[in-house]
Amino acid sequence: MSVFAAVMTGKGTGAIATVQLFGDSAQTILEKIFKPAGTISAEFQRGKILLGDIIDGDNAIDQVTIGCEGQNCFAVNCHGNPLIVADIMKLLQKHGVKLITTEQMLCKILSEDKTLNTIAIEAKLAIPKAKTVEGTKILSHQIRAGLTKTAENWLQNIDRLSLDKIAAEAQRILQASQIARLIIYGSRIVIAGPPGTGKSTLLNYLSGREKAIVTGIKGTTRDWVSATCQIGPLAAELIDTAGLSEDLERERANMESQQKAAELITHADLILLVLDISEAGSRLDDRLIEVLAGKKTLTILNKSDLPARFDLAKLPQSLTNTVRISAKTGDRIDKLLAAARKTLGVTNFDPAQPVCFTSRQQSLLQELSTPKSKDHTRSIITELLNRW
Ligand SMILES: Nc1nc2c(ncn2[C@@H]2O[C@H](COP(=O)(O)OP(=O)(O)O)[C@@H](O)[C@H]2O)c(=O)[nH]1
Ligand SMILES: [Mg+2]
Structure with missing residues (x-):
């Protein structure tokens, strides 16, 4: 049977790195490349930790400890300089060891454990x-x-x-x-709504970065921008869409982004529909309401720092799950996050219940x-x- 090796620690520099060796002849390989400190021969007994050098002929590559985890399974803990790790992997390869990924190695080790289904x-x-x-x-x-x-x-x-x-x-x-x-695995949240209502401002606030362009000119976000953010303990990918416009005829040039926005909405776990409550007249596009049908939606009544002119009675029944915020000042964003979690249904989830993943x-x-x-x-x- 072949011997396999994988780097188990993360990429980059660290104090130590671990190279896992697995396979029936793993010990034979170690006998060729490991020189124990102080003694002549090493005893690779399960449960033991050995100290010594990894050697390539007369050349010592690094001082390491070897954890003997099983008859065919060893953890070689070396210094965390990626160049040392690369040298050890090259040496193993020279001795016929097959290099595999961390995940493949975990799979091999876990499959050995007969108590696990x-x-x-x-x-x-x-x-x-x-x-x-x-x-x-x-x-x-x-x-x-x-x-x-x-x-x-x-x-x-x-x-x-x-x-x-x-x-x-x-x-x-x-x-x-x-x-x-x-x-x-995290959720996908799409920020939608008419142009100029504050979608990009909200994305920037939630992600803590200036990712989306914010301007006073309507329709600035022609394409879409995404950022990651933490909604309480929930990881979310936030996507800012171009505003689904009220007048599709006038915005014909913008059709492609409109199409893209509709597509993004279809695949989202939650929609944040942003409206500007300081404007009385902004009418909701019928096409947008249609695209939102059946989706988990939270209506954001934005610009609460300005006098409210928007008539809430105009909202269709499906969009009355609302929260009032100011994306500019950050006022009541905590309420938005709580409402988003509630709308997604992730509050009070019992982690012990059976689920498939x-x-x-x-x-x-x-x-x-x-x-x-x-x-x-x-x-x-x-x-x-x-x-x-
Ligand atoms: N007063 C106020 N202005 C806001 C708020 N949110 C966004 N704006 C402003 O509204 C304009 C449009 O914002 P933007 O984020 O680009 O809108 P988008 O087209 O929906 O992405 C910008 O001038 C923002 O500064 C808010 O909560 N209060
Ligand atoms: Mg925008």
């Missing part, structure tokens, strides 16, 4: 990629509780449980997973939610857990 492995692989601490908590819960526990219960009691009950539960999990996805799990749960036979349900649950 596939859901648990997927959770451990997803944890480093989660966008929020809350997201990591949700994923951690799925390892021994959450989805793992639910699937194990189904399997154990399959003769007692009705297929409809399992199907209903699978559907509930799929629904909760839509919210979990936003917490784990990979497309593999999602499609299996979808199959469970339309049951065919007991045998079929049993085989899908087994595949979901996929124990070795």
Whole structure:
């Protein structure tokens, strides 16, 4: 069997870096390139930490410690200069070791652990990629509780449980997973609304940077600009669109950006519809209202620092989830963030509840939610857990 190596620590300079070695002949490789301090030969016993030099013939590359994690698994901790790490990787390659990515290495190590099912492995692989601490908590819960526990219960009691009950539960999990996805992987929030209402000002305020151009001339944001921001504990990608204009005929040249804005809205998790409350006359475009139908929308009544002239009674029923702010002064932005979280449905989410978080799990749960036979349900649950 081949020996594999991967750099497990982040790119760039650090105090130390870790190179993981994995494979049946990993020890044989180390015997060739590791010279223990003080003694003649090293004892690569599980649980031991060894000190010594990584050597290329007579040339010592770096002093390291080696954590013996298993018969075929070793963590080589070297100094964190990327040039030293590169030298060690080159040396390993010279000895026939295959270089793989951190994620591939994690997959190999985790698959060795026979106490983990596939859901648990997927959770451990997803944890480093989660966008929020809350997201990591949700994923951690799925390892021994959450989805793992639910699937194990189904399997154990399959003769007692009705297929409809399992199907209903699978559907509930799929629904909760839509919210979990936003917490784990972040959400996409599109800022829409007529020109000049303060969309770009709001994006700049929320992202803490001057990303979008703000001017007094309507229709300055011809294309779209995006920035990341933190909505409470929620990571969000904010997208500023060109204003969907009131008079499409007059703005024919702007058609392409209008089309793009409509497309962005369709794929967003939440829309912040920005209106200028200091203007009495700004009429909402019917096309915009149409595009927003069925989307989670929060209507931002902006420019609260100016006298209010906008008649709220003009708002269609679907857009009455409102919050009044000033994007210029930052007044009541905290209320906007709280309202955004509430509209997205991420407040008070119990991280211990079962959720799915990979497309593999999602499609299996979808199959469970339309049951065919007991045998079929049993085989899908087994595949979901996929124990070795
Ligand atoms: N008084 C006041 N002016 C604002 C506010 N938000 C934006 N503006 C101004 O409104 C104009 C248009 O803003 P902009 O962000 O470019 O609007 P957009 O076209 O919707 O992106 C600019 O002159 C901003 O300074 C606000 O809360 N209060
Ligand atoms: Mg703009």
